[in-house]
Amino acid sequence: MPEQAIVVIIIFAAIIGFFTFLYYVPVNLWITAVFSGVRVGLFELVFMRIRRVPPRIIVESLITATKAGLQLSTRELETHFLAGGNVPLVIKALISADKANIQLTFNQATAIDLAGRNVFEAVQFSVNPKVINTPPIAAVAHDGIQLIAKARVTVRANIGRLVGGAGEETIVARVGEGVVTSIGSSQSHKHVLENPDVISQLVLQKGLDAGTAFEILSIDIADIDIGENVGAKLQIEQAAADLKVANANAEKRRAMAVAEEQEMRARAQQARALVIESEAEIPKAFAEALRTGKIGVMDYYRLQNIEADTQMRKSIGGELPPPQTGGQE
Structure with missing residues (x-):
């Protein structure tokens, strides 16, 4: 090399x-x-x-x-x-x-x-607290009016609870729950609109930062809007439901009445059939009586005249049409 x-x-x-x-x-x-x-x-x-x-x-x-x-x-x-x-x-x-x-x-x-x-x-x-804006929170007061509120939560990190402490999502959820509870306990939505700071005070008293990695310094209601009249809407829905129930009950009663009427007609037809059947047996009975001699021919004619006379009297009284045929004694 x-x-x-x-x-x-x-x-x-x-x-x-x-x-x-x-x-x-x-x-x-x-x-x-x-x-x-x-x-x-x-x-x-x-x-x-x-x-x-x-x-x-x-x-x-x-x-x-x-x-x-x-x-x-x-x-x-x-x-x-x-x-x-x-x-x-x-x-x-x-x-x-x-x-x-x-x-x-x-x-x-x-x-x-x-x-x-x-x-x-x-x-x-x-050192510099952070502001957390909550999403719109809807709640209903006792008078049935819905209110939609937005809150701003000012928090400061708690160094001692950062390990194992809950995060911002828990703070937002707890504040939302507190706002719903505060509005729901108000007798009128007007009271909430006149004093929105009441919500902040009630929510702060609940100690919502317990177990979290933050310390809540203040809760401010940034905006409150009026939503639907939930109470009136529920009453309308209840009235519609009651009307459906009433209609169902009426239809049930009508169906029962129709069924009862049909049953009565069936019974009447059955009774008429029995009467016709019984009337059909009369000539047979007369024939048997004549054959055995229990009644005579004159007796038979006498009965026919009585029946014709009875029908004539009823016809005069307006109960039956005049007889078509008749006999003389």
Whole structure:
């Protein structure tokens, strides 16, 4: 192998080794930490590389915390980074809380960050309260008039309850429930329109922020509109239902009357059939009586004359039509 090729390989290997050394031994970062007053060992930075922890993030965060007067160690920052936390955001939140005189420890900040909440945003909400606008809330007063209200809830983050505390959705739901209860307990919708602050006072007294990550500072009714006359609508629907029931009962009675009339007609037809059947038996009875000698021919004619006379008398009285045939004794 030519000597020039060997020299090129050695130079190339030296360059690779130099950059590898700088990667695992960040001398510049160590010098920056020393001049910033942060005690970080050079081998400690090497071990960070081996543990796959970015030394720059840890050192810069530690420098920022030290300049702000916070006493932290690289071990604490490394532990939080390896746990999946956002180290720069935690340091930023700790500095903001310290300047605002808010009690926030490193353990609390890391717990909030690992819980998935933005710890810096939480500190901002503690300093600058947040306004939550509720959707339109519909409720009905005792007089049956519907009111549609919109509320503005001013909240402040409660650092001590950020871990495990309920979020904004719970605040909105509880405020909506309180508004519905307050309007529903009012005797008249006019009273609510005249004194909307009554709703705010009643809702605030319920302690709606219990178990949440926020502290409610105020509840303001931004707007109230009149909706439907629910009471009148319900009365109309009730009257329509009563009318349907009355019509059904009347139809039932009519059907029963028709059935009863048909039954009576059937009985009358049955009775007439029995009468006709009985009348048909009369000639047979007379014939049998004549044959056996129980009555004579003169008796038969006498009965025919009596019947003709009876029909004539009834015809004169207007009860029956005049007889068609008759006999003389």
